[in-house]
Amino acid sequence: MSGRRRQGGPTGDVYLDYAGLGRLRPAAVAAMRTALDEVLPYGSAEVGRLFGARNAARQSVARLLGCTPEEVAFVPNTSTAIHLVADGLDWRPGDQVVLFDRDFPANVRPWLRLRRYGVEPVWVPMRDGGYRIEDVAAAVGPATRLVAVSHVNFATGFRSDLDRICELAAEVGALVCVDAVQSFGALPLSVAGTPVDFLAAGAHKWLCGPPGTGVFYCRADRLELLRSTPTGWFGYQGAAEVSKGPGHLRYDLPERAATARVEGGMYDLVGMAGLAAALAELEETGITAVAERVRTLADRLRTGIAGLGYEPALPPDGTGHSGVVSFTGRRTEGVDIVRRLTSAGIHVSVPDGWVRVSPHFWTSDEEVSEILSELAVHKP
Numbered sequence: 001m002s003g004r005r006r007q008g009g010p011t012g013d014v015y016l017d018y019a020g021l022g023r024l025r026p027a028a029v030a031a032m033r034t035a036l037d038e039v040l041p042y043g044s045a046e047v048g049r050l051f052g053a054r055n056a057a058r059q060s061v062a063r064l065l066g067c068t069p070e071e072v073a074f075v076p077n078t079s080t081a082i083h084l085v086a087d088g089l090d091w092r093p094g095d096q097v098v099l100f101d102r103d104f105p106a107n108v109r110p111w112l113r114l115r116r117y118g119v120e121p122v123w124v125p126m127r128d129g130g131y132r133i134e135d136v137a138a139a140v141g142p143a144t145r146l147v148a149v150s151h152v153n154f155a156t157g158f159r160s161d162l163d164r165i166c167e168l169a170a171e172v173g174a175l176v177c178v179d180a181v182q183s184f185g186a187l188p189l190s191v192a193g194t195p196v197d198f199l200a201a202g203a204h205k206w207l208c209g210p211p212g213t214g215v216f217y218c219r220a221d222r223l224e225l226l227r228s229t230p231t232g233w234f235g236y237q238g239a240a241e242v243s244k245g246p247g248h249l250r251y252d253l254p255e256r257a258a259t260a261r262v263e264g265g266m267y268d269l270v271g272m273a274g275l276a277a278a279l280a281e282l283e284e285t286g287i288t289a290v291a292e293r294v295r296t297l298a299d300r301l302r303t304g305i306a307g308l309g310y311e312p313a314l315p316p317d318g319t320g321h322s323g324v325v326s327f328t329g330r331r332t333e334g335v336d337i338v339r340r341l342t343s344a345g346i347h348v349s350v351p352d353g354w355v356r357v358s359p360h361f362w363t364s365d366e367e368v369s370e371i372l373s374e375l376a377v378h379k380p
Contacts, residue, residue: 014346014367019154019182019324019358022208027281028274032210035273050269053276058260060279061215064287065199066190070258073216074272078181079106081200081216084262085146085177086110088226093118095145098136098174101126102352104154107179111148119145129313130158130320137168144174151189152182155352156313157324159183162194170195175222181205184215186294186323186360188287197222206323206360207282209275212268218259231255232264290361294323297359297368301325304372305357310380313354326354329380337375344374 015023031053039046054074062069075081087110097111099121112121122139124131130153140147147169152159162178169176177198183189184199185206191199199217203209218226233239236253255261282290298321305327306312313326328334338350348371349356359368 014370016357016359016363016367016371017347017349018186018206018208018360018363019157019356020205020349021211022185022205022360023362024210024274025208025278025281027277028209031277032270032274035270040269047269050273053269053273054267057272057276057279060276060283061217063283064184064279065217066192067217068220070260071217071220073218073259073262074267074275075200075214075216075262076212076268077204077214078179078200078202079110081198081214082107082110082148082177082179084216084218084226084229085198085200086114088229089146089175090225090227091117091119091145094143095119096122096141096143098122098124098139098144098147098149100124100131100149100153100160102153102155103148103150104179107148107150111146126153126156128315129153129156129326131160133161133164133168136165140168140172140174142172144169144172146175146177148177148179150179150182151184151187152180152322152324154182154324155354155356156326157182157322157356157358158314158320159187159322160320162189162196166195175225181214182324183322185282185287185290187291191217191219195219203275203278207275207278208360209278210268210271213271213275216259216262223257223259226262229262230264231261234263234265235261285361293361294359295321297363297365298323298325300368301357301359301372304368305375308372308375308380310355310375323358323360325357325359327357328354332378332380340378341371341374346371346374 035050039049058069058072061072091114101123124135124139149160166176175197178196180199180201184201197219202214204211235256237256238253241248302325310327329337334350334353334355337355341348
């Protein structure tokens, strides 16, 4: 069975790595191809056809998150959005930031850099692949300025209880910044019901958008806390009026009163066209239907993998489960398991030593059967 090309996708492979890089949806490919073939070769004569995509994408994100369009900005990636918060807040010596052990570096390093200003990191330990709410409660205290949490851990797939974390932060007046790159597009998250202050998510994973596009959410009443955010020329009210002729070139314009003021100047028009199309398809499919399909496939994988004798990253009780299913062998290293799967045309990844399997709504039942069959060939 090993080495045979699979039938799960257009390349004949089984693709189960949406937590690594989502497959760009055909609608997004078509939108980007139109931009490249029919618009940009003609410069400013046709470029206006692309400007509506960003507004459409902003509306889609707002509906998915349950926020206003004015609270949404687009950024190149998760790291950029997190730095907008870490570098933008007015920190004081003695402030504390709650971090999570074995989180992805993009949600750790920007906060550790704040030690130069006297900001102290306080760590929540990882236990059994996840985080216990009592450990979060112990880490949060009077000096806590912000809790920096990933909705879903990149390696084990543990889903944090954002509702409880927001409650704990509110008790001490702390902010909550969420790295949602491993959940946005696969799990429902309403910031109306779960009052996080900031959210960052690259669009190249579960949103199946183009690499180099991402989302930044900032609650409206928190925007003025970000004192040193970049604005670019278009981050000012009335900036576009410079094209109306003499008398409209001004340097005293006020900053835009929307999160979009961090977007700067010219942006990736092609990428935004693709992202708008990917978001439109996600909305049409429905995040509830997507989440249910992802849960069904992930549960099937967990049951099958455990039944074959592999070691799961998370306990089987369902607490903290997400669309990411991670495991390793009892005697076989994760990198060796992934090497074997790759040679069989099955695409997964191996972060932090775990074999990470991540199906999406578009994953077929046959693809899940293929990986379980391949894992059954060798002893774990």
